[in-house]
Amino acid sequence: MGAEYGLVLGFMGDTPDWQATSPYYYHFVAHEFFHTWLGNNIDGNESIVWFHEGFTDYLSLWHLAAADLVSQDWFADRITELGDEAREKSAWGKIAFAQTEQSWRDGDGPIETMAYKGGLMLAFALDVELRAAGKPGLPQLMRDLLAHPELDVNLASLRQWCADQGLEDFWQQYVVGKTTFDPREKLAEVGFNLKRQGEGKRQGEGKGEGEIESADERSGKETRSQFFHFVPQS
Numbered sequence: 001m002g003a004e005y006g007l008v009l010g011f012m013g014d015t016p017d018w019q020a021t022s023p024y025y026y027h028f029v030a031h032e033f034f035h036t037w038l039g040n041n042i043d044g045n046e047s048i049v050w051f052h053e054g055f056t057d058y059l060s061l062w063h064l065a066a067a068d069l070v071s072q073d074w075f076a077d078r079i080t081e082l083g084d085e086a087r088e089k090s091a092w093g094k095i096a097f098a099q100t101e102q103s104w105r106d107g108d109g110p111i112e113t114m115a116y117k118g119g120l121m122l123a124f125a126l127d128v129e130l131r132a133a134g135k136p137g138l139p140q141l142m143r144d145l146l147a148h149p150e151l152d153v154n155l156a157s158l159r160q161w162c163a164d165q166g167l168e169d170f171w172q173q174y175v176v177g178k179t180t181f182d183p184r185e186k187l188a189e190v191g192f193n194l195k196r197q198g199e200g201k202r203q204g205e206g207k208g209e210g211e212i213e214s215a216d217e218r219s220g221k222e223t224r225s226q227f228f229h230f231v232p233q234s
């Protein structure tokens with residue numbers, strides 16, 4: 001049946017139960033499945049590896065959290081972890097995504113790591129920006145591209161899409177420019193208070209049973225649930 005849909009995962013192995021239920025494994029499988037859209041149905045080339053791999057990695061992670069297959073906290077932890085790796089171990093901030101003459105493959109070296117992890121950060125930042133502007137978020141990009149299979153997906157068409165959303169400045173800053181950011185700042189914008197439980201509270205001040213959550217906690221929860229809200233196609 002897989003062949004009917006043209007899907008080849010290219011991965012075989014006996015997966016022990018502990019691994020099969022790990023969120024990392026979910027993300028790995030979701031990433032590979034997501035290539036059915038981004039990579040198979042939406043074409044492109046090696047000049048935008050960061051779009052194919054980074055956006056795939058982000059959108060698969062976002063969908064897992066939106067579908068409650070991983071927790072929102074795990075989403076935030078993973079974004080933080082991958083963002084820190086992008087900042088510390090890749091060329092993110094040293095070269096621009098818009099450099100099409102760039103070969104993005106260097107065998108998991110700093111450039112390929114930027115394509116995957118920096119590309120994921122770019123996708124995350126774009127999603128945050130879109131939602132802040134009252135748009136449905138990054139899944140809309142997939143819908144728009146899938147609705148126009150004749151479109152050549154490249155730097156120019158992606159830039160045009162951003163411009164159509166009113167995000168030309170974003171494009172200039174993050175894709176043409178070399179701007180990086182601390183993932184924690186963007187997570188805070190979408191309602192994640194990254195303080196660990198109990199942290200920032202004086203001893204004995206922890207929430208007791210039946211105690212009402214604070215206004216801050218309530219508004220954080222509300223912002224997060226909007227961020228993971230999947231807007232159906234109208």
Ligand SMILES: [Zn+2]
Nearest residue numbers: 031035053056
């Ligand atoms: Zn991939």
